[in-house]
Amino acid sequence: MSIKNQAAIVGIGDTPTDRLGSKPGEPRKSSAEYLSWAMHLALEDAGLSLKDFQGQGLGVTIPTAYPQPFWPEEVSEILGITPGFLLGGATGGAGAVSLLGGMSAAINSGFIDLALVIGAAAPFSEHWGGGIQPGDMRDWEIPYGTMGPNSKIAMVMRRHMHQYGTTLDHLGKIAVAGRYHASLNPLGYLRKPITIDDYKNSRLVADPVRLLDCVMPANGGKAYILASPERAKTLRKKPIYLKGFGERSNPSYGPRAGSDALIMGVKDAGRVAMEMAGVKHQDINFLELYDDYIIVVYLQIEDLGFCDKGDLKFFENTDFTFKGQLPIQTGGGIINCGQPSTAGGVHHILEGVRQLRGEGGERQVPNAKIGLISGLGVLPYGKNLGCCAVAILGNEV
Amino acid sequence: MTTMAEIDVSKPLPAITTEAKPFWDAAAEQKLMIQRCQECNAWVWTPRPACNECGSEKIEWTQMSGRGEVYSFTVIRQVVGRAASKAFEPDIPYVIAWVDLDEGPRLITNIIGCPVEDVKLGMKVAVQFEKASEKIWLPKFKPS
Numbered sequence: 001m002s003i004k005n006q007a008a009i010v011g012i013g014d015t016p017t018d019r020l021g022s023k024p025g026e027p028r029k030s031s032a033e034y035l036s037w038a039m040h041l042a043l044e045d046a047g048l049s050l051k052d053f054q055g056q057g058l059g060v061t062i063p064t065a066y067p068q069p070f071w072p073e074e075v076s077e078i079l080g081i082t083p084g085f086l087l088g089g090a091t092g093g094a095g096a097v098s099l100l101g102g103m104s105a106a107i108n109s110g111f112i113d114l115a116l117v118i119g120a121a122a123p124f125s126e127h128w129g130g131g132i133q134p135g136d137m138r139d140w141e142i143p144y145g146t147m148g149p150n151s152k153i154a155m156v157m158r159r160h161m162h163q164y165g166t167t168l169d170h171l172g173k174i175a176v177a178g179r180y181h182a183s184l185n186p187l188g189y190l191r192k193p194i195t196i197d198d199y200k201n202s203r204l205v206a207d208p209v210r211l212l213d214c215v216m217p218a219n220g221g222k223a224y225i226l227a228s229p230e231r232a233k234t235l236r237k238k239p240i241y242l243k244g245f246g247e248r249s250n251p252s253y254g255p256r257a258g259s260d261a262l263i264m265g266v267k268d269a270g271r272v273a274m275e276m277a278g279v280k281h282q283d284i285n286f287l288e289l290y291d292d293y294i295i296v297v298y299l300q301i302e303d304l305g306f307c308d309k310g311d312l313k314f315f316e317n318t319d320f321t322f323k324g325q326l327p328i329q330t331g332g333g334i335i336n337c338g339q340p341s342t343a344g345g346v347h348h349i350l351e352g353v354r355q356l357r358g359e360g361g362e363r364q365v366p367n368a369k370i371g372l373i374s375g376l377g378v379l380p381y382g383k384n385l386g387c388c389a390v391a392i393l394g395n396e397v
Numbered sequence: 398m399t400t401m402a403e404i405d406v407s408k409p410l411p412a413i414t415t416e417a418k419p420f421w422d423a424a425a426e427q428k429l430m431i432q433r434c435q436e437c438n439a440w441v442w443t444p445r446p447a448c449n450e451c452g453s454e455k456i457e458w459t460q461m462s463g464r465g466e467v468y469s470f471t472v473i474r475q476v477v478g479r480a481a482s483k484a485f486e487p488d489i490p491y492v493i494a495w496v497d498l499d500e501g502p503r504l505i506t507n508i509i510g511c512p513v514e515d516v517k518l519g520m521k522v523a524v525q526f527e528k529a530s531e532k533i534w535l536p537k538f539k540p541s
Binding site for chain 1: 409410411412417431439441442449450468469470471472473474475476477478482485488491493494497498501502503504506507518529533535537
């Protein structure tokens with residue numbers, strides 16, 4: 001089934017991110033406040049009001065630190081919406097892109113013609129106790145002293161360096177490009193440009209993963225509004241169409257009990273999305289890749305087929321800045337703009353929309369017509385990331 | 398105010414779920430057992446109620462050689478996060494590894510019995526069980 005050009009993003013809302021609450025006595029905001037703020041920014045951007053969303057679609061990313069099973073319903077109440085179609089984005093950091101596909105399908109069916117997708121989290125200003133939930137992490141990882149996702153991604157990174165000879169110079173190039181873009185983004189949080197040496201000399205967090213390899217948790221809220229093409233034409237901003245969508249959750253390349261941990265599900269999610277959109281690699285003007293770690297951005301560039309696996313020369317020869325051959329992370333990614341839990345996945349969509357509207361300011365990709373967005377979630381027991389979603393956005397039908 | 402003394406600093410233990418009980422029973426007898434599908438021959442790991450390659454419910458616990466090699470690893474030099482992590486502080490530095498058993502399945506485990514600097518990718522290792530409680534013996538690996 002194709003949902004090409006059947007829905008368009010017509011509004012975006014992006015609160016500044018912060019880390020308030022990391023020190024005692026700091027003023028702080030709740031998740032509810034970031035949600036409301038992000039929604040109002042998106043409504044204003046689209047020229048819509050709350051009453052437009054009654055009986056329509058609402059998608060809510062489910063944060064990792066707040067295991068309230070009825071969170072999407074509670075968000076409806078916080079925002080004052082009675083949705084006719086309520087979805088929770090349960091694919092972790094991929095949730096925002098997954099919901100883009102799910103809501104576009106619902107719009108394509110005619111069941112709704114408008115949807116708000118929203119997420120927020122305040123990990124520094126709100127502290128949920130939370131226990132260790134049942135599953136592989138509790139039974140087969142934590143008893144060995146694993147320290148969250150850092151431990152597992154460190155093994156992925158070391159394996160890639162061993163197998164292909166990848167160095168910190170190759171990886172650092174991604175980090176430097178992202179930070180450069182954040183320095184040009186008013187919504188960036190880490191905005192001081194860095195050099196390859198800064199990257200190489202940053203503190204080891206989980207050998208070989210360094211501080212500048214890692215995403216930066218933050219408080220914040222993010223939202224976007226989707227509409228049918230007919231409805232989109234009546235609104236104030238240039239519609240940004242969903243042209244292609246693909247998703248792979250729980251991918252395995254090789255036996256499930258011992259797969260190739262260096263291949264990501266974006267390999268197939270990206271292929272499906274590009275086929276739906278009818279675009280080839282050379283048609284894509286920029287990439288906004290989910291960036292929980294630098295190595296994860298690197299692997300996605302390979303697995304999306306922009307180069308062969310282990311093609312070090314490609315990384316040596318390609319300019320990844322907004323002026324280059326393959327612009328990536330044009331807003332700085334969540335490594336530099338902050339990750340409000342799974343709502344971080346909304347960042348890449350919002351930056352893609354800005355670029356395609358021509359609102360990229362000092363970091364605008366020239367003549368941007370098509371962008372590729374990815375979302376990723378979950379680091380499972382013995383593999384690479386467990387939820388992968390890819391969207392192709394474009395500013396023309 | 399919570400004091401350190403009130404925080405539970407014992408190491409977290411796995412829950413013995415019904416599907417994993419045969420694994421832990423065997424581990425207590427120093428045997429490494431993994432499920433294998435009797436229809437498609439796939440290894441099923443971690444323990445599951447049915448084969449997650451073909452769906453067959455005909456899966457049997459099978460004893461492994463206990464030999465494998467290091468697919469990748471990291472060295473833990475600081476604890477972060479949950480209070481329970483503090484229990485690992487005395488062990489620092491220690492190695493978390495993915496070990497690929499000779500038969501195929503990949504385990505998250507610790508490499509023990511050598512300095513952390515000696516651990517290498519591709520290194521041959523063999524299982525050694527460490528007692529974590531009366532019922533739980535964790536399979537760890539040492540150079541072989």
